[in-house]
Amino acid sequence: MTETTAPPSFVPPTRFAVPGRIAVSNRAAAVWQTATLTGIRRETPHAATFRFAVPAWAGHLPGQHLMLRLTAGDGYTAQRHYSLASAPDDAGHVELTLDHVEGGEVSGWFHTQARVGDRVEVRGPLSGFFAWPGDRPALLIGAGSGVVPLMSMIRHRRARALDVPLRLLVSARGPEELIYAREYGAETTPVFTRRAPAGVPVGRLGAAHLAPVFAELPAGGWEAYVCGSNAFAEHASRLLVAAGQPVERIRIERFG
Numbered sequence: 001m002t003e004t005t006a007p008p009s010f011v012p013p014t015r016f017a018v019p020g021r022i023a024v025s026n027r028a029a030a031v032w033q034t035a036t037l038t039g040i041r042r043e044t045p046h047a048a049t050f051r052f053a054v055p056a057w058a059g060h061l062p063g064q065h066l067m068l069r070l071t072a073g074d075g076y077t078a079q080r081h082y083s084l085a086s087a088p089d090d091a092g093h094v095e096l097t098l099d100h101v102e103g104g105e106v107s108g109w110f111h112t113q114a115r116v117g118d119r120v121e122v123r124g125p126l127s128g129f130f131a132w133p134g135d136r137p138a139l140l141i142g143a144g145s146g147v148v149p150l151m152s153m154i155r156h157r158r159a160r161a162l163d164v165p166l167r168l169l170v171s172a173r174g175p176e177e178l179i180y181a182r183e184y185g186a187e188t189t190p191v192f193t194r195r196a197p198a199g200v201p202v203g204r205l206g207a208a209h210l211a212p213v214f215a216e217l218p219a220g221g222w223e224a225y226v227c228g229s230n231a232f233a234e235h236a237s238r239l240l241v242a243a244g245q246p247v248e249r250i251r252i253e254r255f256g
Contacts, residue, residue: 061131066124087155139222146228
């Protein structure tokens with residue numbers, strides 16, 4: 001994850017004041033903490049979830065991210081931003097889901113060398129722009145690993161048994177590349193761009209996928225969250241605007 005922006009024609013607010021935000025001071029978010037790897041769960045052939053124990057973790061909101069730092073034996077360090085996949089109520093633990101990026105220093109280490117018991121450093125949570133506290137209807141649109149912060153929102157809703165409307169449209173090349181496939185329920189519509197199960201159409205996210213969501217518009221409308229590559233974020237955002245979503249209620253997290 002590298003930035004939170006929007007297509008050129010969009011002018012979203014630069015700050016998002018979140019009602020009911022978990023109180024995490026800037027000072028706390030700036031402190032590096034030791035995180036111990038306690039579990040590794042394969043999600044797809046190229047993505048896995050890494051679970052860490054972080055005893056002093058102060059909590060986070062769905063949609064926030066952290067900074068992770070690896071230090072080699074010779075003192076060389078590498079830092080990356082990663083979205084949090086876990087729900088805030090998972091006290092003392094956080095989960096990150098990482099794609100194995102070809103040539104990636106940090107993701108490569110996690111996918112080829114990391115073992116339970118290994119330690120890294122983390123600090124956060126960071127950013128309130130993309131956060132969702134569960135107090136408003138949420139329309140989530142993600143592609144590939146862009147679904148990671150959106151899954152944190154879904155898990156939060158389930159853990160708290162919230163009745164606020166939430167819908168997820170998630171795009172993947174095929175069923176084998178659909179991250180968190182075992183966890184999706186009635187709130188989720190998968191979109192397969194290259195390969196799909198028998199009877200399921202193949203194609204890019206389009207207006208037809210959004211039509212049912214906007215046909216049942218909740219009171220107060222949707223707060224839209226889009227996460228994915230630059231190209232996907234721009235495409236999805238333009239579809240939202242065409243469907244009638246107010247520009248100021250589209251929050252975008254893009255990377256790549």
